[in-house]
Amino acid sequence: MRTNTNARRGLGMLLSLALALLPSVAGAKSLLPPDEGFMKEPKSVAYRLYSLSSKSDIGLYYALSMKNKLTQHNGGALTFDQQIGEYFAIDVFADAGAGTLTNLVTNIRFEAGLDPTNPSRGRMTTTGSDLADAGALIATGQVGLRFTPIYGKMSLSSELPVHFNFYVAAGVGAAYVQFNDILTCQSNLDGNNHCPGGSSPSGYRSQNLTKVGFNVGGGLRLYITQLLSLRVEVRDVLFPDQYLADVNFKSPVGTGTVTSSGVSQTPLVLLGIGFLL
């Protein structure tokens, strides 16, 4: 009986010793909380709570254009991304909204004397080219790749960290654009060299066309929950420019040749929410 008890006690001690030593043999690092910088520099961001791997990512945004000169864009955008691993995703980007002319166009037409409300005689009596970069983006749909190399976290004053991703994306597809003539009237100028109906946008020529479109951009995802995130993106939508050259501005009907040179840019700021499914 005594021998039996001693044998059990010895076996228990051996098991305890084995359990104590086993972790150090199997990899003791995994058992200790990683250091975050006080003792040695960490190799990575510790305690990542969120993963993109194999997930579908849907983003809904309000989109507005930056650096507006002659045109502007306000609308909504949708992104759908299917992750392939943690870093890459197939990126589908769609945007639609109002592509309009800015007040600067109204001022240019007024100063040129095309607007009949301007008491001065119009000055557009020569032959020349209309203004470039007057294509207003109405809608675009593109497919591309998204690359998410950065995972991080930042601390607000509350000391609670906010986890985030930074990503870049690029794609190709189609852009539906309204190409506007800024100085070319729908009809021939009147006796005062004013554009008949030139106080309204319908007095000038415009054309809606579908062109090949590209986009490059980047964004920030601020995680709220495993499902929800706040999203901020910048996407520069590019498409071939088009405008009229050799226009007889005084008698524009039947004159002018369509010139395609250069690329128009519509940089969009996208603010919205994302869903990780």
Place this chain on the structure above:
Amino acid sequence: MSSRLSPVDTALKNLLSHPAARAALLACGALVLALPAQADPTPGAPASGGLTPVTAAPEVPAARSSGPKTAAQAEALDPILGVKLGTSGPRQYVHVLIRRKERDEGKNEFSLNESLQVNGKFTDQIGTGVDWLYHLREAFAFGLGGTWYEYRADSAFTEDELVTKAKQQPYTASALLMNWEAHAGFELSPIYGKFAWFNSGVVQFGLYVGSALGLASTEVELRPADPNTGRGRTFGDTGFKPVGLFDVGYRMFFSEHWALRAEIRDTLFSSDVQTINGCTANDLQAMTSGDTSHIAATCNQNAFLDKQADGNTAHDLLKDPSSDVLNDFAFNLALSFLF
């Protein structure tokens, strides 16, 4: 040998002599022994000895356990954060983000930056600047700085579209250029963090906002360059303007001493233009007509490259008084040295 029992002992003896009472007592003992085993919160954990593996461990672990949890409860998600509650139950892990070991407090920071105007409708500017900051506190700094704009001109849109095609030019006040600006201000950096580029390393960063007041020397472009004659752009001085600066930026630390800053800086100034090269519209009219007797002494005629052509343009710019509040948004990229 006889012994004398107390009344209580006698009562207990009589009670335990009953078989049913003995069985009940044994059952109670077994239950008491079994309870600690059931309360073990970590199924599969070593019974004794060794280290406890940290799996979903918080950086600051929860202080207490709220009792046994089922597997379903352990998988339950927090309704706000959406993260697993774990075996600690509804008590939340406080997930503290530890600051980097190097402190900014008490340090000087010198920055060399390149500035690129990003919202230029009528103008384009590229500058080189120097900033000095003293970090009085970890999240507060003050300092001085300035930028010299080595490239400043009307934009391609102004020169190629408005001037060449539409025969128009922007109002003077909307197309002012900065020669240089100097400022003094402060900076707050309430947000700090870190990110990983893949898994190859960690970069510590801080987000900051700043504000400053200063002075800028301004000018306006009179004529675009003429490639036929080889003449460059001509400019006219429009004087000093007080400026306000607001910036939002991102400071990435690569070592104890070196950091990279990326910021958006808004330089805000009122651009009421009354004179060009010290000349009023009347001075310029007199100058271009050759009537030098009606030109004020403050008018620097020699500053015009071509008194006739530049004088006429300057007169056109001043004859319609204009004022505007300009926001020059610039993207600044700076290399900082902290010591």
